[in-house]
Amino acid sequence: MALPQRATLDDVARLAGVSRKTASRVYSEPEKVAAATREQVLAAARRLRFRPNTLARTLRRGGATSTVGLLIGEMSNPFYHAVAAGIEHELSASGLTLVMGSSDDTEEGEERVADALLSQRVAALLMIPSAADQSYLDGERQLGTPVIAVDRPARNLLADAVLLQNRAGARQAAEALLNAGHRRIAYLASRADIHTQHERLAGYREAMATAGLGDAAALEHLSDDDAEDTVARAALDTAEPPSAVVAGNNRMSVAVLRAARELETRPALVGFDDFDTADVLGISVISHDPLEMGRRAAALAVERIARPTTVPEVIELPTRLVLRGSESSTGLAF
Amino acid sequence: MALPQRATLDDVARLAGVSRKTASRVYSEPEKVAAATREQVLAAARRLRFRPNTLARTLRRGGATSTVGLLIGEMSNPFYHAVAAGIEHELSASGLTLVMGSSDDTEEGEERVADALLSQRVAALLMIPSAADQSYLDGERQLGTPVIAVDRPARNLLADAVLLQNRAGARQAAEALLNAGHRRIAYLASRADIHTQHERLAGYREAMATAGLGDAAALEHLSDDDAEDTVARAALDTAEPPSAVVAGNNRMSVAVLRAARELETRPALVGFDDFDTADVLGISVISHDPLEMGRRAAALAVERIARPTTVPEVIELPTRLVLRGSESSTGLAF
DNA sequence: CTGAAAGCGCTTACAG
DNA sequence: CTGAAAGCGCTTACAG
Structure with a gap:
């Protein structure tokens, strides 16, 4: 069966008995059309x-769509979902639509997806950089498309960024454990090669050094891939396990709990990132607000779309230590 | 400072010394252009x-973009994030881009956002229906845009749907508790007005009736809004608390844990939906695969884009009972 | 407040 | 394999 034809503005104008331009005005500047004419057109x-x-409108208007692109590396981390939710929320408040792409965490994927989003003429590009270099976006930036890095800074590219105070947060985590009397405090991280983990590790080291425990390298358990469970088990299943652990992110915290349960080793724990059942489990965390992070990034995009020529800005959002008991030496609450 | 002008295909053709059409071919049918000419154009x-x-290309080609719209009610539930991730994954494998919109769970919002997505000429619309009626999409469907409902069926609209076996899953949950010897088994749900909760409640009732416990209305704790914690507390903080609970979704499971902890009442529990720390906590659940749900919905969209005239299909994905201890009468593992 | 012409950047027929 | 003309659906100047 043949599908009915899609009506164009011309068809509407003809049926309403007005010129094409008048029909167009009903959608772009309705207040400039006589009420009676307007009703006729809308009917x-x-x-x-x-x-x-929208495609035709945008093309004629000279390219600037009302969409904003978001490029994410890995879609599996709930943290990024929350960031995306915050972005969506803020954008829709400004009448913008979110277009998402995920690079599956490969260098080649990031550039390919960025290209696809830019070909759709997004008004701005938000991204969680995961490739080693974002200089491939420099041409686009010069053409006026704002680029905003989220959670991690872009490399070799002049771009706005919305980040966390990773170093201060991790320092706080270690200090909380030191204050509770711990000395053998381990730091556990997967994806240790990325910027956030660099910073957090540095914060942990600062706290340890300040406490006179500068030579803690043996207590650092780092992996460049996603093997949280492996790292957690390796750290805890030793002759002399640490008495406390700083977990580098939400997934590592859960991995520590899992390993602790299996091994019946119960280290004190402060984790970076809050998570769904942390309160139920009594787990102390370095908390921050991923929704707010998304909102701020989107708000920055909205501002850049309006005033493209401003100097790049870096926003660092604060973290907050939430004590729920697991920082003490008495072991986990579960 | 003036921004540099964006180059068009004409500029490229001129610089490469070929016709506009030849330059175009390099992008649309590169194999039909002589290798030397192609290199010249790409340089x-x-x-x-x-x-x-992409806008201009799509416009000229007659409207079918390579974007697919996803309309979500509430962005806050991790379940939907996982569904979205599955969708994104499957779409990108087919060279399609995901455009997202959230309705903030209002009827008016759903229609407004659907309109925005359709104005961008998405090739298909995936949606988690939250308004009471989706008949407003019928015109668009007749124009050939496939509409696929996810998690809940669309109402008053002929559309494909990808759903869970909600009824069977909830029945299994109640049966697991009955098998463990429980009789006073409560059912707790927020958003009790939506389709999934209707079905799950029905499944629970079937199991109870079959066990000769047909008159369990006093054990049903339902709320039409999002007040999980309130429902959980009300259900457990009574003179005669239930010995076991079926939680209607992931958030209700966590609310039960929270309430149980505060009240030191420890009912057995089987929750619908798995969640991040359920294994650590030893919580038995009705598990299913939100990523798979997203993937299937996206695959259906891809198929419909290719062959628009087929009859609507309803896919029901199975659930799986995962026993971790909390179904027994000995109380929670934490 | 309304109208006829031109054009946004690309691709589709139609020729060669 | 390459080219000159027309047009996708809309809006922007330019007139009235």
Whole structure:
């Protein structure tokens, strides 16, 4: 069966008995069209099931769509989902639509997906950089598309960034454990090669050095891939396990709990990132607000779209130590 | 400062010394252009930082973009994030881009955002219906845009759907508790007005009736809004608390744990939906695969884009009972 | 407040 | 394999 033809503005104008331009005005500057004419046009549009074609409008207007691209490396971490939710929320408040792409965490994927988003002429590009270098975006930036890095800074690219105070947060985590009397405090991280983990590790080291425990390298358990469970088990299943652990992110915290349960070793724990059941489990964390991070990044995008020529800005969002008991030496609450 | 002008295909053709059409072919059917000519064009494109304008291409080609819209009610539930991740994954494998919109769970919002997505001429619309009625999409469906409902069926609209076996899953949950010897088994749900909760409640009732416990209305604790913690506390903080609970979704499971901890009442528990720390906590659940749900929905969209005229299909994905200890009468493992 | 012409950047027929 | 003309659906100047 043949599908009915999609109506165009011309069809609407013809049915309403006005010029094409008048029909167009009903959608772009309705207040400039006489009320009676407007009603006539809208009635015709309803009858024909007309919906203005945003593509054509944008093309004619010179390229600036009302979409904003978000490029994420890995879709599996709940932290990034929350960031995306915050972004979506803020954008929709400004009448913008979110277009998402994920690079599956490969260098080649990041550039390919960025290219696809930019070909759709997104008004701005938000990204969680995961490739080693973002200089491939420099041409686009010069053409006026704002680029905003989220959670990690872009490399070799002049771009705005919204980050966390990773170093201060991790320092706080270690200090909380030191204050509770611990000395053998381990730091556990997967994806240790990325910026956030660099910073957090540095914060942990600062706290340890300040406490006169500078030579803690044996207590650092780092992996460049996603093997949280392996790292956690390796750290805890030793002759002399640490009495306390700083977990580098939410997934590592859960991995520590899992390993602790299996091994019946119960180290004190402060984890970076809050998570769903941390309160139920009595786990102390370095908390921050991923929704807020997304909101701030989107707000920055909205501002850059309006005023493209400003100097790049770096926003660092604070973290907060939430004590729930697991920082003490009495072991976990579960 | 003036921004440099964006290069068009014309500029590239001129610099490469070929016709506009030849330059176009390099991007649409590269195998039909002589290798030497192709290299010449690509070199010119690189020099000019040219990126083909997808909008213009789509407009000329007759409307079908390579984007797919996803309309979500509430962005806050991790379940939907996982569904979205599955969708994104499957779409990108087919060279499609995901455009997301959230309705903030209002009827008016759903229609407004659907309209925005359709104005961008998405090739298909995936949605988690939250309004009471989706008949407003019928015109668009007749124009050939596939609509696929995810997690809940669309109402008053002929659309494909990818759902869970909610009823069977909830029945299994109640049966697991019955098998463990429980009789006073409560059912707790927030958002009790939506389709999934209807079905799950029905499954619970079936199991109870079969066990000769048909009159369990006093054990049903339902709320139409999001007040999980309130429902959980009300259900457990009574003179005669239930000995076991079926939680209607992941958030209710966590709310039960929280309430149980505060009240030191420790009912057995089987929750619908798995969640991050359920294994650590030893919580038995009705598990299913939100990523898979997203993947299937996206695959259906891809198929419908290719062959639009097929009859709507309803896919029901199975659930799986995962026993971790909390179904027994000995109380929670934490 | 309304209208006829031109054009946004690309691709589709139609020729060669 | 390459080219000159027309047009996708809309809006922007330019007139009235």
